[in-house]
Amino acid sequence: xxxxxxxxxxxIFAQGTSEMMLAGLLPGMADDLGVSxxxxxxxxxxxxxxxxxxxxxxAIATLRWPHRRALLAFLAVFAVAHVxxxxxxxxxxxxxxxxxxxxxxxxxxxVAAATALDLVPENARGRAMSVVAGGxxxxxxxxxxxxTVLGQQFGWRAAFWAVALMSVxxxxxxxxxxxxxxxxxxxxxxxxxxxxxxxxxxxxxFATTSLATGGLLVTFGYLGAMxxxxxxxxxxxxxxxxxxxxxxxxxxxxxxxxxxxxxxLPTLYAGFGGLVVVSVALALLLESAARRRCxxxxxxxxxxxxxxx
Numbered sequence: 001x002x003x004x005x006x007x008x009x010x011x012i013f014a015q016g017t018s019e020m021m022l023a024g025l026l027p028g029m030a031d032d033l034g035v036s037x038x039x040x041x042x043x044x045x046x047x048x049x050x051x052x053x054x055x056x057x058x059a060i061a062t063l064r065w066p067h068r069r070a071l072l073a074f075l076a077v078f079a080v081a082h083v084x085x086x087x088x089x090x091x092x093x094x095x096x097x098x099x100x101x102x103x104x105x106x107x108x109x110x111v112a113a114a115t116a117l118d119l120v121p122e123n124a125r126g127r128a129m130s131v132v133a134g135g136x137x138x139x140x141x142x143x144x145x146x147x148t149v150l151g152q153q154f155g156w157r158a159a160f161w162a163v164a165l166m167s168v169x170x171x172x173x174x175x176x177x178x179x180x181x182x183x184x185x186x187x188x189x190x191x192x193x194x195x196x197x198x199x200x201x202x203x204x205x206f207a208t209t210s211l212a213t214g215g216l217l218v219t220f221g222y223l224g225a226m227x228x229x230x231x232x233x234x235x236x237x238x239x240x241x242x243x244x245x246x247x248x249x250x251x252x253x254x255x256x257x258x259x260x261x262x263x264x265l266p267t268l269y270a271g272f273g274g275l276v277v278v279s280v281a282l283a284l285l286l287e288s289a290a291r292r293r294c295x296x297x298x299x300x301x302x303x304x305x306x307x308x309x
Contacts (some may be wrong), residue, residue, distance in 0.1 A: 002119050002120065003177055004115075004119055004177040004178050004179075005116050005119055005120065005128050005131050005132065006131060007170075007173045007174060007176075007177045007178070008071075008112045008115060008116055008131075008132050008135070008174075008178075009131045009132050009133075009134055009135035009138075010135055010170060010173060011071070011075065011108065011112065011135065011167075011170035011173070011174060012108075012109070012112065012132055012133070012135030012136050012139075013135035013136070013138050013139045013142075013143060013166075014143075014163065014166035014167050014169070014170045015075075015078055015101075015105045015108060015163075015167065015170075016135060016136035016139035016140075016143065017139040017142075017143025017144065017146075017147055017162075017163055017166065018078075018082065018101060018105075018160075018163045019047060019102070019105070019136070019139070020136075020139050020140050020143060020144040020147075021143060021144050021147030021148065021151075021159055021163075022040075022043060022044055022047075023044075023144065023148075023222070023223050023224045023242065024144060024145070024147060024148030024151065024223075024224040024238055024239060024242055025147065025148060025151040025156045025159060025224070026040045026041060026222070026224060026225050027224070027225055027228060027229075027235075028151050028152070028155070028156050029043070029151075029156045032155065032156065033091045033094070034091075035091055037222075037225055037229075039091070041222060041225075042095070043094065043095060043098050044217070046095050046096075046098035046099045046102070047098045047099070047101070047102040048102070048217070049099055049102070050098065050099040050100065050101065050102025050103040050105070050106065051102045051103070051105060051106040052106075053103060053106075054102060054103035054104060054105070054106030054107050055106035055107065055109065055110055057103075057107075058070075058074070058103070058104070058106065058107030058110065058111075059107065059110040059111070061107075062107065062111065066180060067111055067114065067115045067118075067178060067179075068174065068175065068178040068179065068180055070107070070111045071108060071111055071112065071115070071174050071178060072171055072174055072175060073104075074104040074105070074107050074108040074111070075104075075108065075167050075168075075170055075171045075174065076171065077100065077101075077104040078101050078104050078105055078108070078167050079164045079167035079168050079171070080164075081097045081098075081100045081101035081104075082097070082101060082160045082161070082163045082164040082167065083160075083161075083164050084097050085097035085098070085101070085160050086157045086160035086161050086164065087157075112132055113129065113132060115178065116128040116129060116131070116132050117129070126258075127258070130254065130256065130258070134250065134254070137246065137249040137250045137252075138246070138250060139246070140242070140243075140245060140246030140249050140250075141243055141246030141247055141249070141250055142243075142246070144239075144242045144243070144245075144246060145239035145240065145242050145243040145246075146162075146239075147159040147162065147163075148224065148238060148239040148242060149239050150162060152235060152236075152239075208268075208272075212271070212272055212275060215275060215279060216275060219279060219282060223241075223242065223245070224238050224242065226286060227241055230286055230287055231286055231287065252271070252274075256271065
C-alpha cells in the first residue's frame with residue numbers, strides 16, 4: 001500500500017476527530033454557550049447538513065481540479081473554520097463554522113476516495129478504502145476520547161484548536177505525498193457523472209447508506225450525554241467508554257476491508273444486522289446501570305438504618 005493512502009487516512013483522522021468529538025463535549029459546550037444540551041446537539045445536525053450538501057457540490061465543482069490542489073484547499077478551509085469556532089463566543093457563529101467545516105470535509109472525503117482508488121491496483125481497492133475510512137475509526141478510538149479529555153480539562157475550545165493544528169499538519173503531509181497534476185486517463189465530465197444518477201442501484205446505495213449512517217449517528221451523537229445523564233456513570237469514565245466504541249469500530253472496518261472485495265453483500269448484511277442488534281440492546285439496557293446504582297444505594301441506605309437501630 002502506497003504511503004499516500006495512509007496519509008489520506010491520517011487526514012481523515014484529523015477531520016474525523018472534529019466530527020466525532022462533540023459526542024463527549026456536548027454538556028460542557030451547552031454550559032459555556034448558555035444553551036440546552038439538545039440545542040448544543042444541533043451542532044451535530046449542522047455538521048450533517050454541511051456534509052449532505054458538500055459531498056455532491058464539491059465533487060462536481062472540483063471535478064477537473066488536480067487532486068492535491070483540491071485536498072489542500074479543503075484542509076485549509078477546514079482549519080480556518082475551527083480557528084473561528086474556537087474564538088467565537090456566539091452559538092450561531094459556531095453553528096455556521098460547523099456547516100462550513102463539514103461542507104469541505106465532505107469534499108475531502110469524495111476526492112480522497114477517488115485519489116486512493118487511483119493510487120492502487122483494482123484488486124486492492126477495498127483495502128485502500130478501508131485504510132482511508134480507518135482514519136475515521138481511529139478518530140473514535142484516539143481523537144474522540146482525547147478531545148473529550150481536553151474539553152474536560154481545558155474547555156471545549158482547546159479541542160477545536162487541536163483539530164485546527166492537526167489539519168495544518170495533514171496539509172503538509174498531503175503536499176509531500178500526493179502527486180501533483182491530474183491522475184492518468186481522460187478528465188471526467190459533469191454530464192457523465194450526472195448520468196450515473198439515472199441508475200436505480202445508485203439511489204438504493206444512497207438510501208441504505210443514509211439509513212445506516214443516520215441510525216448510527218442519532219445514537220452516537222448523544223452517547224456521552226446519555227452515559228452521564230441516563231446511565232449515570234462518572235464523567236471521568238466517558239472517554240474510556242467512547243474509546244471502547246472506537247475499538248469496536250476499528251475491528252469492524254478492518255474485517256470489512258478484508259472481506260468487502262470478495263464478499264460484498266455478506267459484509268453489508270453483517271454490518272446492517274449488527275447495527276440493528278446493538279441499537280435495540282442500547283434502547284433496552286441503557287438505563288439498567290442507573291437502575292442498579294439506584295437499587296444498590298437504596299439497599300445500602302436501608303442497611304445503614306438497620307445497623308443504627
